[in-house]
Amino acid sequence: MSLISLFINAGLSAGGAVVCYRLILDYIPIFIARKMYGNDQCKVSNAPVPEPMGVICAAVYLIVMFMFIPVPFFEWIGMESTEFPYAKLLAILSGLISISTAILLGFADDMLDLRWRHKLLFPTLSSLPLLMVYYVAGNSTTVIVPSIVRHLIHPIAVLPITINISFIYYIFMGMVIVFCTNAINILAGVNGLESGQSLVISASVSLFNFVQIYRFGTENTTGFWHHIISLYFLLPFTACTAVLFYFNKYPSRVFVGDTFCYWSGMTLAVVSILGHFSKTLMLFFIPQTINFVYSIPQLFHLVPCPRHRLPKYDPKSDTVSMSIAEFKKSELKLLGSIFISICRSIGMLYVNEFEKDGEIYLRINNLTIINLVLKFGGPMHEKTLNDVLMTIQILSSCLAFFIRFYLASLFYDVVE
Amino acid sequence: MSLISLFINAGLSAGGAVVCYRLILDYIPIFIARKMYGNDQCKVSNAPVPEPMGVICAAVYLIVMFMFIPVPFFEWIGMESTEFPYAKLLAILSGLISISTAILLGFADDMLDLRWRHKLLFPTLSSLPLLMVYYVAGNSTTVIVPSIVRHLIHPIAVLPITINISFIYYIFMGMVIVFCTNAINILAGVNGLESGQSLVISASVSLFNFVQIYRFGTENTTGFWHHIISLYFLLPFTACTAVLFYFNKYPSRVFVGDTFCYWSGMTLAVVSILGHFSKTLMLFFIPQTINFVYSIPQLFHLVPCPRHRLPKYDPKSDTVSMSIAEFKKSELKLLGSIFISICRSIGMLYVNEFEKDGEIYLRINNLTIINLVLKFGGPMHEKTLNDVLMTIQILSSCLAFFIRFYLASLFYDVVE
Numbered sequence: 001m002s003l004i005s006l007f008i009n010a011g012l013s014a015g016g017a018v019v020c021y022r023l024i025l026d027y028i029p030i031f032i033a034r035k036m037y038g039n040d041q042c043k044v045s046n047a048p049v050p051e052p053m054g055v056i057c058a059a060v061y062l063i064v065m066f067m068f069i070p071v072p073f074f075e076w077i078g079m080e081s082t083e084f085p086y087a088k089l090l091a092i093l094s095g096l097i098s099i100s101t102a103i104l105l106g107f108a109d110d111m112l113d114l115r116w117r118h119k120l121l122f123p124t125l126s127s128l129p130l131l132m133v134y135y136v137a138g139n140s141t142t143v144i145v146p147s148i149v150r151h152l153i154h155p156i157a158v159l160p161i162t163i164n165i166s167f168i169y170y171i172f173m174g175m176v177i178v179f180c181t182n183a184i185n186i187l188a189g190v191n192g193l194e195s196g197q198s199l200v201i202s203a204s205v206s207l208f209n210f211v212q213i214y215r216f217g218t219e220n221t222t223g224f225w226h227h228i229i230s231l232y233f234l235l236p237f238t239a240c241t242a243v244l245f246y247f248n249k250y251p252s253r254v255f256v257g258d259t260f261c262y263w264s265g266m267t268l269a270v271v272s273i274l275g276h277f278s279k280t281l282m283l284f285f286i287p288q289t290i291n292f293v294y295s296i297p298q299l300f301h302l303v304p305c306p307r308h309r310l311p312k313y314d315p316k317s318d319t320v321s322m323s324i325a326e327f328k329k330s331e332l333k334l335l336g337s338i339f340i341s342i343c344r345s346i347g348m349l350y351v352n353e354f355e356k357d358g359e360i361y362l363r364i365n366n367l368t369i370i371n372l373v374l375k376f377g378g379p380m381h382e383k384t385l386n387d388v389l390m391t392i393q394i395l396s397s398c399l400a401f402f403i404r405f406y407l408a409s410l411f412y413d414v415v416e
Numbered sequence: 417m418s419l420i421s422l423f424i425n426a427g428l429s430a431g432g433a434v435v436c437y438r439l440i441l442d443y444i445p446i447f448i449a450r451k452m453y454g455n456d457q458c459k460v461s462n463a464p465v466p467e468p469m470g471v472i473c474a475a476v477y478l479i480v481m482f483m484f485i486p487v488p489f490f491e492w493i494g495m496e497s498t499e500f501p502y503a504k505l506l507a508i509l510s511g512l513i514s515i516s517t518a519i520l521l522g523f524a525d526d527m528l529d530l531r532w533r534h535k536l537l538f539p540t541l542s543s544l545p546l547l548m549v550y551y552v553a554g555n556s557t558t559v560i561v562p563s564i565v566r567h568l569i570h571p572i573a574v575l576p577i578t579i580n581i582s583f584i585y586y587i588f589m590g591m592v593i594v595f596c597t598n599a600i601n602i603l604a605g606v607n608g609l610e611s612g613q614s615l616v617i618s619a620s621v622s623l624f625n626f627v628q629i630y631r632f633g634t635e636n637t638t639g640f641w642h643h644i645i646s647l648y649f650l651l652p653f654t655a656c657t658a659v660l661f662y663f664n665k666y667p668s669r670v671f672v673g674d675t676f677c678y679w680s681g682m683t684l685a686v687v688s689i690l691g692h693f694s695k696t697l698m699l700f701f702i703p704q705t706i707n708f709v710y711s712i713p714q715l716f717h718l719v720p721c722p723r724h725r726l727p728k729y730d731p732k733s734d735t736v737s738m739s740i741a742e743f744k745k746s747e748l749k750l751l752g753s754i755f756i757s758i759c760r761s762i763g764m765l766y767v768n769e770f771e772k773d774g775e776i777y778l779r780i781n782n783l784t785i786i787n788l789v790l791k792f793g794g795p796m797h798e799k800t801l802n803d804v805l806m807t808i809q810i811l812s813s814c815l816a817f818f819i820r821f822y823l824a825s826l827f828y829d830v831v832e
Contacts, residue, residue, distance in 0.1 A: 030528060
């Protein structure tokens, strides 16, 4: 029955993709007329690019989900209400609440440039129903202890195979939600990057779900259901995002906006929590995690941060190169200068020190992995840059599968 | 326990009102800077009025609801998951999905001027989870047959006291949702009207819930819960709307936008369905229903409809008067001219027939109850107009209580 529902879900997703395609074409002139557009910083022409087109795809996604929700429950029609799988419907609805409010938050951010504290508070609170449903469904908060740790500790104490970390696990899930909703937004600014990375991650996570369903078979019905519900949310998302990527790839005919970034991040976080693989999800977010860690000095103003950190466009050669932050060395905070010394010594930062008017100035590349790629690769065409970033994302998905299915079996006695 | 939750809900609502007040003041300059404003058609000055401020209050409302959701379920912490009241949590979450997507739809409509078919389709679909939860909770779809009908039919057939109208009831509830989400939007355009009418209705429905809780006591636990859950949604809404009304009343410092109208209509529809009083809710929407029926000829273009139907402002006397639609009599469709003759004969329409260039022209007031009030009352100050409309709304609430509690007992053998 769940598999039939999955086929219907796939069918609705395909329909959703067609509707997305038509509606984007429909709404491009409407966005322009309503002055909802951005200007592409890395193009010669200054033509307006409709933004945030993500809201159209997100609306179609919600409609697909609303139409789909009754499907997995058809078999219970007319049965005793006590037999109804309340926990399953609750899981779907709580996930949908988090996603729909993330879309609302993103759209409001596109229109209003919200404050950071509101952007962090809102997804945290909107994920409360999800975590609560996770709690009442009696879901596991145990983590498996790596066998190597158990063997090392063995002379001192006997560790169990699994440890219940209880409420710490809820804090971890809350952090996954806040991280994911913002991670894609931070790694952005190149044609096709936001939609492209989301597409790679959602396709990879879908594949992971299929692999798990194949491995579990029908023996482990709970695990089976966890990955099925994850796919219920992922297939329509992948379909709508693929269409959006088609319009967003170089040269962008539409921009996706913060709306898309929040929607995408929240959807991926939700499927990982409903699917019980939030730790595995982090493996698929390796480039975003590195980008976030690398960005921290600028995000928290340990190192001066210019208004925009996008690559610099050179209209003559039609290439982009790394963008630079320039500041007096004396402005640098202690932690900032430690960070710069470390990154410089391992070659992960372009640094140029020079003197002007008796003061020492520093020029460093802005702290995103986009600029890091340009530091190593030199100036390149914007399409090439995005291709490189997509390749990194795909390779990191391969790495994620390798870690999850091969390395994990070396470190853990029990791997699900 | 439910009553303690209700106190906590009231406390959170009060907190929400304070936050709304501060955030509105915070966001007024941000809205202006982002060019999100309207111009007041009925004022001498052309100062920009921030719009849609409803989105700020709606966001605060969602945050209050998210913080509140775990509260009614505290007593089940640590208990067996089989004892958890899944149906109650499902009811709250499904209602919240409909409300949050209505807010998203409204905000998108404010920004993008959506098409009518999208505006009707989206709330219909977003209410599917709500109706589905209503279904699986095994909720009643029976209506009580008026005793007078039973007595009249008696010689022919014996009618039961209640009839199960099954899926027709779901269609009715779907129509309630679509009607409510649009009804407030149609009765709009005077300072304070949208927020004022919503405030009167939500306060009235809250009072109705309190009366029912008092009547049921703890004997009828299901009925008790229905009205408690209704209040869980209504109290924060009433609090946020009261603050919005404070800024929106004459002279408007903010406009509420379509965002507010959809949010408000959907919230009232949701509480009536969760509270099992969707028929009673329609009594509180009497002015909106009359306005809708009266508007039909213009909404469906049986009578020519100008772009705006707002009252006409006269800067000299600082009053508003009814606005006029002027058209050739020959343009009129058959149904349109029947409507005009009927309304004219009962004095419900201003009609002026005159000849120009050998053609007969008609001038009628635009078909809203706002213009109807101005037809009877003559030109008046905008504040007076809104006061009159508010009085009508309050009187109709009194009428609703009279019908629900007195008249119904004459017609029905069983009244809950």
